[in-house]
Amino acid sequence: MESTQLLIQLSYVVAAGLFIYGLKLLGSAGTARRGNMLSAIAMLLAIVAALLDQGIVEYQWILIGFVLGGVIGASAARLVQMTSMPEMVALFNGFGGMASLLVGVAAIATATGTFTLVTIVLSILIGGLTFTGSMVAYGKLSERIGSAAIVFSGQQIVNSLIVLGILVSAVMFCIEPANAQWLYLVIGLSLLFGIMAVIPIGGADMPVVISLLNSYSGLAACAAGFAINNNILIVAGSLVGASGIILTQIMCKAMNRSLSNVLFSGFGSASGPAEKVEGEIKPISVEDAYYILEAASNVAIIPGYGMAVAQAQHVVKELTEILEKNGAEVNFGIHPVAGRMPGHMNVLLAEADVPYDQLLEMDDINPRMENVDVAIVIGANDVVNPAARESEGSPIYGMPVINVDHARTVFVLKRSMASGFAGIENPLFYKDNTRMLFGDAKESIGGLVREFGN
């Protein structure tokens, strides 16, 4: 091995080590920022090493690519609202997938051997479906397209045909790489498959889809690494792939659904006799809510996607401070699938300066619920639905939920009584200890803050 090549390979080894150590530091909130920094340094090192390669004789196109991508990436990172993080991650996943697809296609020119061709097909396939899948996910998350599940009869058959088509054209491409039509077919069908795979998935299942697409973008990079014989792509790509798979598992478990159930059946298709909910809705005014809160010594706040939509995180923080000054203990209960991506609520509350040790995971807050005087549910629905425990006919039966109904009093902040996603009835609203505070979450909480001020 000549010396430049050796230097490049050694740099890759160091970069791989830094990526791994960076991820390890990401395991605790105290060191996470340093971990991310190390990971960025690893990337820089890998890029510099790649630039040393003697096969590179012309730098202008690389530079143009860097500048263009860097400016777009940097401005997106600066401007994005924390509530829009899921969209941004979806979009970035898509770009990663597309980059791997392009590398796969470009590698065909120098490909030798069937193994390389197979890995090229894989990087095109995974990259392509990651790209279009992420674009659809982005569209749904940003509500540019409807976020409801799109299901039609014969969907499974159409999808099976697409998969079959991909398999046939992939095999034909490996046999006859010179014949470009098989390549076009693989690309086209992969792109189509990404769309078909994500349209039947509804808004509330987005945490699963984003995690899965995150994993795919890593696996695509991994396949591209095989295609061009580059081990740093394989190491980094598989770390991302593993991370996405684990998050996917956590999300599925938090919804008590299997991955195939999320991917292949539109939500709400679970059958069973829907139980009629008995009882009546008891609305409460901001003023009355204030009197109850004023006397509370233990308050739990359970946020959901509605808090993000209403941009209510800052005023929630204000209320928290007032309650604490009033002598109450305030904790937040975070369900793993609250929001539209894993950890969504934590980031929003961090943005509003809520310390992370005030945020309790579901398993930590549930045992304390009996001692809670007031549980405030802000824009969450399914994740606090007691039907998941009590009603076997419910589509979400068996899903672990935050047991707010065990608190002495529950305030549910909600826009109106229109049922939430997939129209699942929520018996919580009808319980004796539940009071509904109707209206925009930000305004309702703002109202409470003002009452305390008077």
Added chain:
Amino acid sequence: MDAVFLTFILMLSIFLGFELITKVPATLHTPLMSGANAISGITVVGAIGLAGTGHQDLSNWLGAAAVALASINVVGGYMVTDRMLAMFKKREG
């Protein structure tokens, strides 16, 4: 032999990834995801080699486009992750 060697690396890194990520607490899942996103921009390393061959052919253009797309991931991903992590604070006192 190359193929076997690369597959070997693949297997080890996937297991290592599982071990590392399982330990990440739920509160950090969003930064983990955007950080992982940035890492998946590693494709840029492969794209560089294709964009700099000096041949004005299709591979070159595809490589350049891949450099641009992957750079969005790398730069945007690391910056937004840092922005998020800077906000995570512990309770005072």
